[in-house]
Amino acid sequence: MIVPNMSQNAVAVADHYDELDPIYRRVWGEHVHHGLWVTGRETPAEAVEALVDMVGDRLRLTPGEPCVDIGCGYGSTARQLAATRRVRVTGLTLSAEQAHYAAAHPQPDVDIHLGDWLVNGLTDGSAHAAWAIESSEHMVDKPRFFAEAHRVLSPGGRFVVCAWLAGTDAGGWKVRHLLEPICREGRLPSMGTREEYEAMAMAAGFEIDGYEDVSRRVARTWSICARRLVKALLTDRETRRLALGARNRVFVLSIPRLILAYRTGAMRYGIFTLSKAGENGAPADPGKFTQQEPS
Template identity: 85%
Template sequence: MIVPDISQNAVAVADHYDELDPIYRKVWGDHVHHGLWVTGRETSGEAVEALVDTVGERLGLRAGQACVDIGCGYGSTARRLAVTRGVRVTGFTLSAEQAHYAAGHPVPGVDIHVRDWLANGLAAASAEAAWAIESSEHMVDKPRFFAEAHRVLAPGGRFVICAWLAETGASGWKVRHLLEPICREGRLPSLGTREEYEAMATAAGFTVTGYEDVSRRVARTWSICAGRLLKALLTDREIRRRAFGARNLFALSIPRMILAYRTGAMRYGILTLSKAGEGER
């Protein structure tokens, strides 16, 4: 597990997203996660929705199911799956700004809370499916992240995680100059490998039913974000003021992310987990 030299916590994560809120929406859009290029001809918007739809397919969502979006951001993934799959979604974000934006774009069946997933307050076995798209990286206690998901899911429930992962056995220079600074600048308390994620999931009681490395199919996201940020800095005075006056400087990590993907230091994995059914326990 890669841990930055400056300790990160949930307060720091919330501050990061609250302060950079206008920049994130300008550069990343409402979903605030990677796009997934399937044919290579998709627009960035289509690629982002393709990742969401892939999560829905991996979960096998059915109309009426109770679901949890762990680290829901602006609620866009929750809204899309609620509309396209007919599910009910409870979302959790640490950011008051993100929750405020979500409240202005309501969809029936979607309920967003400003609350730490590690103290979510949900009843045991109260959800049938859960997902975490690029939020597990921000969890201070990753084993507990998995344990809470297992507790909240009903028997037979499924859990899909889309995660930034460190290359297994990443060399020293990749850790020092790419991965550790990305953790520090992006407010990631730690960055795990595929093997570490699968071990924590198994320890929490899950069965790993699928894993796919889609690094090459998502990496284009960062060059798109770099272009959007450069344009915003050149044309938008407010974005320029916020970017250069911010305490949180994740913009510095965009070139690192591009290089991390190109060198293989950063991986992007989709992990599918299941909780044993009543007859399997």
């Protein structure tokens, strides 16, 4: 597990997203997560929605199901899946700015709350499916992150986690100059490997139904963000003010680090498909997603 040399907590994570809210929405968009290029011809907006569609497919969502979006950001993923899969979604975000934005963009069957997943207060077995798209990285207690998901899911429930991961063999300069600074600058309390995530998921009681490394298909997100940021710095006074004077302005340095981290294999992007055993401990579903090679 990569741990930054400056301790991070939920308050720091919330402050990061609240202060940089204008930059995030301008540079990264309302979804605040990577895009997935399947054909390579998608626009950035289409690629972002493609990642959400992949999550919906992995979860095998059916109309009317109660779902949880863990670390929901502005609620865009919740709104997309509620509209396209006709599910009911409860989302949680640490950021007051993100919760405020979500409240200003209401949608039927989507309920966004300001709150910490590690103390979420949701009822045992109240959700049939859950997802965490690039939010587990911000969890101070990752074993508890998985344990809470297992508790909140009903028997047979499904869970998909899209995560920034440290390369299994990353060490030396890759940790010192890429991964540790990325954690520190991005307010990540830690960054785990695929093996560490799977161990924590199984310890919480989940079955590992599948894993896919899509690093090559998401990496261009950061070159797009870099170009957007440069344009914003040149044309937008608020972006310049935050980039020069914000407490969390150091995150700007992480964009070139992220580009290099993907190119060197120091960082990977993995999608885990997990399930909770059904009644009487029976497997959740006989259909399994096969593990795939890095792409």
